[in-house]
Amino acid sequence: MMDSRLVLLAPGDNCVVAAQPLAAGTSVEIDGARLTVRAAIGTGHKLARRAIAAGETVFKYGAAIGHATAPVAIAEHLHTHNLASDWIPTVLEPAARARG
Amino acid sequence: MTAAADDTLVLAGYPRADGRKGIRNVVAVAYLVECAHHVAREVVAHFRDLEPAVHLIGFPGCYPNDYADRMMRRLCTHPNVGAVLLVSLGCESFRRRDLEEHIAASGRPVSTLVIQETGGTRKTIAQGREWAAWAQEQLALQQSVPMRIGELIVGTVCGGSDGTSGITANPAMGLAFDRLIAAGAACIFEETGELIGCEQHMQKRARTPELGAAIVACVAKAARYYSTMGHGSFAVGNADGGLTTIEEKSLGAYAKSGASPIAGLLQPGDIPAAGGLYLLDVVPDGEPRFGFPNISDNAEIVELIACGSHVVLFSTGRGSVVGSAISPVIKVCANPETYRKLEDDMDIDAGRILEGRATLQQVGDEVFARVVDCARGAATRSEEMGHQEFILTYKSFDAAQPAGPLCFPIAAR
Numbered sequence: 001m002m003d004s005r006l007v008l009l010a011p012g013d014n015c016v017v018a019a020q021p022l023a024a025g026t027s028v029e030i031d032g033a034r035l036t037v038r039a040a041i042g043t044g045h046k047l048a049r050r051a052i053a054a055g056e057t058v059f060k061y062g063a064a065i066g067h068a069t070a071p072v073a074i075a076e077h078l079h080t081h082n083l084a085s086d087w088i089p090t091v092l093e094p095a096a097r098a099r100g
Numbered sequence: 101m102t103a104a105a106d107d108t109l110v111l112a113g114y115p116r117a118d119g120r121k122g123i124r125n126v127v128a129v130a131y132l133v134e135c136a137h138h139v140a141r142e143v144v145a146h147f148r149d150l151e152p153a154v155h156l157i158g159f160p161g162c163y164p165n166d167y168a169d170r171m172m173r174r175l176c177t178h179p180n181v182g183a184v185l186l187v188s189l190g191c192e193s194f195r196r197r198d199l200e201e202h203i204a205a206s207g208r209p210v211s212t213l214v215i216q217e218t219g220g221t222r223k224t225i226a227q228g229r230e231w232a233a234w235a236q237e238q239l240a241l242q243q244s245v246p247m248r249i250g251e252l253i254v255g256t257v258c259g260g261s262d263g264t265s266g267i268t269a270n271p272a273m274g275l276a277f278d279r280l281i282a283a284g285a286a287c288i289f290e291e292t293g294e295l296i297g298c299e300q301h302m303q304k305r306a307r308t309p310e311l312g313a314a315i316v317a318c319v320a321k322a323a324r325y326y327s328t329m330g331h332g333s334f335a336v337g338n339a340d341g342g343l344t345t346i347e348e349k350s351l352g353a354y355a356k357s358g359a360s361p362i363a364g365l366l367q368p369g370d371i372p373a374a375g376g377l378y379l380l381d382v383v384p385d386g387e388p389r390f391g392f393p394n395i396s397d398n399a400e401i402v403e404l405i406a407c408g409s410h411v412v413l414f415s416t417g418r419g420s421v422v423g424s425a426i427s428p429v430i431k432v433c434a435n436p437e438t439y440r441k442l443e444d445d446m447d448i449d450a451g452r453i454l455e456g457r458a459t460l461q462q463v464g465d466e467v468f469a470r471v472v473d474c475a476r477g478a479a480t481r482s483e484e485m486g487h488q489e490f491i492l493t494y495k496s497f498d499a500a501q502p503a504g505p506l507c508f509p510i511a512a513r
Contacts (some may be wrong), residue, residue: 001222005458007267017263021437024274030421043454044417045342061266063297067347079345085345087296088332091400092339098392 003029006047010062010067015046015078029050035075046078059085104506106468108247109484111475113247114182117207121181121247124409125151125474127235128424129185130176132199133192135193139213140187141223143228148486152182152239154232155425159492164193167384167495170369174406176203176210180426182242183209183235185228191217207408228354240298246475248286251374252475255404255412255427256356256396257290259274259397261419262435268463269434269450274358274415275464276471277427281360284373288407289357290380290400292322293333293393298354302379305362314365315379322393323460329392337418356415365495368403378406378430388493398422398489401429411474413467421445423482425490430470430480431465447481 002008006016006028016030017044022041030049041047046060052072057064070082079088113121119181126332127147131140140156147154157175159168176184176199186418188196196212203210211231218224256273277287295302299319306312326332332346343349345494372378381395382403394400397420402414405427412429414420423429433439436451443449448466452458474480 010268017267042340042342043262043435044265044267046344047262053195060348061351063347063351065297066345066350077343080339080344081316082319083344086346087157088326088346090334090339090345091331092336 002031006030008049008079011059013059014049014052015058015060017051018043018045018047030075033074039077041077048074048076048078051076058083081094103279106279106283109249109451109472111247111249111252111333111472112244112477113251114179114181115245116487118177120179120408121245121251122181123247123477124180124426124428125182125239125242126180126334127152127185127232127239128157128176128181128426129154129187129232130499131156131173131193132186132188132196133162134160135162135189135192136187136215139215139224139228142225143185143232145238146229147232150170150236150349152236154236157490157492159194161494162192162478164195165315165494165496166499167368168492169199171193171406171492172199173202174314174369174371175208175402175426177208177238178405178408178426178448180209180410182239185231185235186210186212187224187228188212188214191213208252209238243419247475249280249286249472252280252285252410252471253281253288253372254285254471255288255401255407255409256415257293257397257400257404257412258294258353258415258421259420260358260416260418261338261343261349263343264341264451264454265415265417265434266355267434268453268460269417269432270352270355272450272453273356273413273415273432273461275461275469276467277356278360279464279468281375281377284375286375286378286408288366288372288378288380288404288409289436290333290382290404291333291353291381291394292379292417293326294333294346294350294353295319296323298350301354302362304364307361307363311365315418316361318365318381318418320380321385325383325393327390328388332391334382341417366407368495369406373409375446380404384495385498386496389496393495395493396491399493400426402490402492411471413471416437418447421487422489423480423487423489428474428480429482430467430474432467433481445485481509
């Protein structure tokens, strides 16, 4: 079962998308498992659907969206701090980078 | 609704000599160099909120550029434009006589004011207002005639994308595209720099193998170009909204194209000869020369309009407020939180999908219905608030690209 606050875009994806803001400490259900969101996650942001190893490809919409740059735990926020493009690096202002 | 039923819907068009019809009847005032911008803007300012609308367009550069030349020809003879006033300083390189002749040959009233010959700012503004008022009177006499969906060209763009865009607004617009195309319309999606990673899938959707190969090459060109620029088509706000990589943003953007076969590849100013789905290649050919392909969303919107788009569907997650000169912009808001903050600027609340208050299909049908209303004369939110953004800058494309005729069967439109 998938939490109604999370959107799984394709069956084989290893990430899901938050359909509403999730505060730190929120309990969510991913594939039947009860998990706690450790840091606040905004609408439209991604969470790991399962543990992802550094270097592993991340899939969304059933397609590759880049690779993990660090090990990612299940239900952890997947963003610029642990996911990078396989094409053109994402360039952000320092403030945005700090926010991850 | 079936495609046959959609095809019986009656829109309101202003007939033009080239056989196309406009859903607006705009007097365009065009400055031909930045030095004439203020004078042209002062002419236009006099007509704010008056109908028929008077819009400001123009090209700021003093150096000649074939792309800008072609864009200005297409924009000044766009079906939504009924008359054109050109405002020149006098010493710029723009080929104003060629442009004036081209517009006159299209059957539109046209006049050129050269500031250096007219006697400066004040006199040119006065003469410009006088001519624009006369042109308004002429256009006000024109009656609209029935127009079919199959005579429409619809463009799509996204701006201020976030993690919701690819889930709500973009796929809903894709459904609307499919329905418009089924009823015979030509629909254009664009920004090959935001289709990086989608090229293999697009290749499979191409009507011919030659077109498929051309699409793959055109995305590779975009990836190369943006890599040279050192920055993908990706802004800080995209990341704040949950998008992490350019390929992720691309996949979301790609959903705008719907599921129809891809009929052809266009370059800015190419007008689709028949209905169907077209990809607009916005990235210049050759080595990067003039900077980023499109410096902001409105540069893309202007290119979609130069390809004949009567109306542009604009998907936004973070919340863009822009409209455009010449063609109305329908804003589809992907993010429900953004909609609540910027409701006045949004035509459609696609974020309802995320909160379980509407289905993708319902929002897709709503986008389609809004296009029909707009093509019957109803003002969009950005039109109501007087948005008429316009940007045209330098670009270069290889001359006589065979992409159009090579890639799609030409049929009478």
